[in-house]
Amino acid sequence: VVCQNVGTAVAVHEAVALGRPLVSRVTTVTGEAVAHPGNYEVLLGTPMGWLLERAGVDSERARRLVMGGPMMGFSIPEPACPVVKTTNCLLVPTEAELPTPPPAQACIRCGLCAEACPATLLPQQLYWFAQGKEYDKLEGHNLFDCIECGACSYVCPSHIPLVQYYRASKADILARRRESEKADHARERFEARQARMERLAAEREAKRAERKRAAEAKAKAKAEAAASEGAGGTDDAQAAATADPIQAAIERAKARKAALAAGTAGEPADRLATLSANVDTIAKRLAAAREKLDAYDGGEASVAEALKRGVEKTEEKLARAEAELREAREGASEEA
Missing domain, CATH: 1.10.287 (Helix Hairpins)
Structure with a gap:
C-alpha cells in the first residue's frame, strides 16, 4: 500500500496516462494579508512575488512569507524565489495572525515536547545532542524518524526552535555520510591501484627472471657446443668468451693488439x-x-x-x- 497526497496522485496520472511531465503545481495562497486567497495552478519556476500580486497581497500588513503551513512551514527571505514542486502552500500572515516568536530561552525540561511528539521521540534529548553536535547519539535516538511536524516547537514554553535544530543536524549528518562514502571510495580505488601496481611489478619481475634464465641456458648451450667442437686452448678460450660477454670483449681486444704487433713486426x-x-x-x-x-x-x-x-x-x-x-x-x- 502506497499513501500519496492528491497532488502526487494527479502528477502520477498525468505522467503515466497522458505522458505529461510535472510542469505546474497547484499552490494554496492564504493568510489575512491576502485579498483573494485560493488555489492557483502555476508553472514551476514562477516567481512567488508574481503569484502574490495576482492574489492581492497587502505588503503593508504582511509580516512574513511562509512556504508550507504554520506548523511545518519555513520563512522565505525573498519573494523572488521560484515556485518548486514542493510549494504546496504560501502563507502570508499578519502580525496578529502569526506573531513573531519571542527570543528562545533556556530549556526548563518540562517534557511537553515529548508528550506532543507524534513519533514518540525525545525532542529534549535531541535538542541537547544537536547543540553539542553529537551526531552519533542523534542517530542513536532516531533523529531521522522525526517528521518535522513542528508540534514540539509549538508547545515549547521556552520558544526554542527545535525543528530548526533537527533540520540542521540532519543536513550535517547527511553531509558527513557523503564525505565518508567519498573517502571510502577513494581508499578502495587507492588499494585497487596499489594491488594492480604490485601485480604488474611481479609480472615484470617474473618475465625478467625468465629472460635471464633463457639467456643463461642459451649461453651455456653455446659454450658446450664450442667446447665440444674445439680442438685446443684457443677454442676453449673462444667458448669461454662466448659464454661471458665481458670476456669476449677482452679476447677481441687481445686479438686486435696481437694483429697490430704482428703487422708492426x-x-x-x-x-x-x-x-x-x-x-x-x-x-x-x-x-x-x-x-x-x-x-x-x-x-x-x-x-x-x-x-x-x-x-x-x-x-x-x-x-x-x-x-x-x-x-x-x-x-x-x-x-x-
Whole structure:
C-alpha cells in the first residue's frame, strides 16, 4: 500500500496516462494579508512575488512569507524565489495572525515536547545532542524518524526552535555520510591501484627472471657446443668468451693488439702502409674535430672547452703518428 497526497496522485496520472511531465503545481495562497486567497495552478519556476500580486497581497500588513503551513512551514527571505514542486502552500500572515516568536530561552525540561511528539521521540534529548553536535547519539535516538511536524516547537514554553535544530543536524549528518562514502571510495580505488601496481611489478619481475634464465641456458648451450667442437686452448678460450660477454670483449681486444704487433713486426713495406693509414685516419678525425669547434656558437663555455681539449688531444696523436711514420721511413731507407 502506497499513501500519496492528491497532488502526487494527479502528477502520477498525468505522467503515466497522458505522458505529461510535472510542469505546474497547484499552490494554496492564504493568510489575512491576502485579498483573494485560493488555489492557483502555476508553472514551476514562477516567481512567488508574481503569484502574490495576482492574489492581492497587502505588503503593508504582511509580516512574513511562509512556504508550507504554520506548523511545518519555513520563512522565505525573498519573494523572488521560484515556485518548486514542493510549494504546496504560501502563507502570508499578519502580525496578529502569526506573531513573531519571542527570543528562545533556556530549556526548563518540562517534557511537553515529548508528550506532543507524534513519533514518540525525545525532542529534549535531541535538542541537547544537536547543540553539542553529537551526531552519533542523534542517530542513536532516531533523529531521522522525526517528521518535522513542528508540534514540539509549538508547545515549547521556552520558544526554542527545535525543528530548526533537527533540520540542521540532519543536513550535517547527511553531509558527513557523503564525505565518508567519498573517502571510502577513494581508499578502495587507492588499494585497487596499489594491488594492480604490485601485480604488474611481479609480472615484470617474473618475465625478467625468465629472460635471464633463457639467456643463461642459451649461453651455456653455446659454450658446450664450442667446447665440444674445439680442438685446443684457443677454442676453449673462444667458448669461454662466448659464454661471458665481458670476456669476449677482452679476447677481441687481445686479438686486435696481437694483429697490430704482428703487422708492426712484419715487412717494412707493410709497416709503412699501416702507419700511413693510421696518420690519415687521425688527420681526418682532427679535421672533423676542428669543424665542430668552428661551427659551435659558443653558448656554453664548458662545451667549447671540451671541444678544444678534443682538438688538442687529436693534434698530439697526429704528431706522434707522424713522428712514428718518419722514423719508420728513415729506418727503411737505412736498410735499403
